[in-house]
Amino acid sequence: MSTYTAPMKDMQFVLHELAGLDAIARLPGYGDVSTELVDAVLEGAATFSGEVWGPLNKVGDQQGLKRHDDGRVTTPKGFVEAYAKFVESGWNGLRFDPAFGGQGLPKLVDTAVMEMWNASNMAFSMAPLLTQGAIEAVFLRGSDAQKQRYLHKMVSGEWTGTMNLTEPQAGSDLGLIRSKATPEGDHYRIQGQKIFISFGEHDLTDNIVHLVLARTPTAPEGVKGISLFLVPKFLVNDDGSLGERNDVRCVSIEHKMGIHASPTAVLAFGDGPGAIGYLIGEENRGLEYMFIMMNEARFGVGVQGLGVAELAYQQALAHAKDRVQGKDATAPKGPSVPIIRHPDVRRMLMSMKSRVEAMRALAYVVAAMFDQAHRASDDAERNAAHAGVDLLIPILKGWCTETGVEVASTGIQIHGGMGFIEETGAAQHLRDARITTIYEGTTGIQANDLIGRKVLRDGGRSMQALLSQIDAVCEQLEAGDDAQLHAIGARLREGSKSLADSVRWILATGMQDLNAVLAGAVPFLHLCGVVCGGWQMGRAALAAQRKLAAGDGDAAFYRAKVATARFFADQDLSRARGLAEATMHAGASTMALAEEQF
C-alpha cells in the first residue's frame, strides 16, 4: 500500500529559496499572501492529499470505472464522497478570481498544492486539472453572461469542465477537426464525435461543462476555421438551476494502461437534434484561444510528472529501508541488512531523489515566472517573464514527464521482483506516469516546439538570456572556496557550454537542413532539461550553503541538499556533452534510410 506524505520541507525550501515566494507575494494583487498563510494553506492541502486523495489511489487503479448501458459512468468506491469533500473544502478555487468565489492565490502556491493532488492521486487530479483549464478559457474569452452563468460553480468545483479537442482523425493535427456547429438563434447546434475526453462523463457532479472545438458552416478549411463552444451536459436556466439534458452522450470509455480512475470518454454530440452550444469569443478563433491555455495545460502535465515521481520515490524509499537482503559489502560476516545499505540501491534512490528535487525546483521557478508575467507592474519585467515561460514550458513538460517515467521505472527496480507484481503498487506509478509524455503534446511535439518556435524563430535570443542566467550561477558556484560547490559549478559550466554549442549549431543548421535539426530535437530537449535541472540544483546548493554558513535552520536538510545537488551534477548533468553530441549528429543517420528500407 503506498501512502503519500507531502514533502513539506523541500517544498518550503524551493518556494522560499529558489522561486522567491516573498517577491511573488509582493506583486500587485497578492497583498494578503504572507508566509504564515502559505504555510497554513500547504498544511491544509498536505493533510487533505494524504488522508483523502492518497488512500483512494490504489482503489481507483484496481476498481477502475464502469460505464452503464444508459451512458452513465460511475467512479470507483469512495470517489464521490472524496470529491464532495474536495469541493466543500474550497480547494478548487485556490488561484481563481475572488469575484467568482476563488481565493486569488498565486500560481506558485497553486503549483505546490497541485503537486500534492497529482502525487497523491494522479487519476483523481485530472478532474480539477481539466476544470481549471476550462475555467481559464471561459474567464479569458467568455462573455460576461457566460462567466456569471458558469464560472461560480466551476470555480467551486460543483461542476467540472472538459476540453474536447481530439477526434478520431484529428489528434495532434487539429486542422482536421470535422465536428459541425450550425447557428440557431442565440446558440449553435453541435454535431460530431470527440475522443479522449478526460472526465467527459462521471458521477462526481450534477453537471459537466464541455468546451468543444467545432466548425461553423462558413468556416475556412484547416486551423483557421475552428471555433470554441461551451456545451453543458445539462442546460442551465436563467436562475442557475439545471434544465434539460443536452444532446451529448458518452458512448464508451477507454481501457487504458494507467490513470484507471480517470474516465477517458468518447462523446457523441448531436445524435438527436444536435447539442446546444454557446460560442466562446469569436468564430474561427477557437484554436487561438486553446493556445492561450496551452502553456498552462502543458505546465500542469509537467507537474504531474513531478508528482508521480515523488510518490514513486516515497514508496521505493520505504521498501529499501524495510527489505532486508544480503550483507553489507564491507562487512560480509555481519548480519543481513536493509537493501538501502547497498551502494547500487543507494544510487537508485539518489537518482530518484535528485531528479525529483530538480524537477520541483524548475517547476516552481516557472510557476513564479507565470505570476510575474501576469502581475509584474513593470512592462520589461513582465515581458522577460513571458519569454522565459514560453521557452521553459516545452522543456518542463518534456523533461519532467520523461524523467517522471524514468523515476517510476527506477522505483520498480528498487522493489526487485516484487516491483513487477501489481499488488506491490510500484507498477501503478509507471503505468500512470506513462501518459504524461503523450497528452498535451507528445515529447516529440514539445521538442519541435522548442526548436522551431522557441529557438529558431526568435534567433536564439530567449535561449541566450537563459544561458546567461545559468552562467551567473556557475560564477557564484566557482567563486568561493567550497569544494562541493566548485565540483557542481564545473559540471554546470560544462552543461552550459554543451547547450550553447547545440544552440549555435541549431541556429546555423536550421535554415538549410531542418530535418537534421528536428531529428535531434528530443535529445536537445533532454539536454535543456538536465542543464535547467542542474541550474536549479546549483542554486539550491548555493542557498543551502548560505544557510549552513549562517547557522540558520535545519543543518541536516541543507547538507543533504548540497550532496543531492552534487549527485545530480555528477550523474545527470555530466550527460550534457553526450546529449549535445546526439543533438548535433542525429541528422547524419536518422533520415538516411529510405522508407522502403524499414
Added chain:
Amino acid sequence: MKILVAVKRVVDYNVKVRVKADGTGVDIANVKMSMNPFDEIAVEEAVRLKEKGVASEIVAVSCGVAQCQETLRTAMAIGADRGILVETGDELQPLAVAKLLKALVEQEKPALVILGKQAIDDDCNQTGQMLAALLGRPQGTFASKVEVEDGRVRVTREVDGGLETVSLATPAVVTTDLRLNEPRYVTLPNIMKAKKKPLAVLKPADLGVDVAPRLETLSVREPSGRKAGVKVADVAALVDKLKNEAKVI
C-alpha cells in the same frame, strides 16, 4: 454562551521524537509542530456547539512561544472566532497553564471551557482538572459526548469499565477524549478567513501569574528497548513465568 478552548502546540504526532544528547529533554529543533490532537477535538466540539446555535462565541487560547500563533490560526480556521496567546519562552508546567487559564476565564467569563484531556508531548493529563479546582467549578473529564441543556452540561465520560454521565452546572470545565468527535478538514476559505480574525497577545505578567516551574526535571531518557523473548517448554512453564516472573496472574 461563550466557550473558551485551550490549544497547545506540540511535536506533530507523526514525528519520532529524540531525546537530547544531554538528557535535558526532547529535541524539538527543526521538528514539525502541530496542534495537540486532543485540543483539535476540543476546538471541533466547540465549533459544533456553535453550529448548533448553542455557543455564540469561541475564544481559542494558547500559552507558549510566539509560534503558538500558528496553532491559534489553525483553531480559527476550524472555526474559533478569535485567539489569545499568552506568550512566554519559559517552560510551562500544567499548574502554570491552569493559573493562566483561570485568569483568562475570569476576564472572559465563558460558560464552558473545553480542553484536550492531555497533551501528546508530556501526557500530563492535569491542566483541566487543576483549572476546575482553581476556579472552584465542576469538571467533566474524558468526555465522549457533550450536550448542553437548560444551562447545564451533560458529559458522557469514558471511565474504567464503561461510561459515566454527569450533569454539570455552568460555568464548567470539560476535557475531551478521542471518541468525542472527528475533527473536520480545514477548508481553504476558512484558512484565508482565519488570518483576518483578531489575535491578542499577552504576557503572563499581564495576568498577574507567576509561571515559574514548580517541578524540576532531573533527566529524560529513551525507554529501554524491547527485550528478546524466550521459548517456554510447555504450558506449565508459561503459567509459572506469568505467575512468578511477570506477576500478571
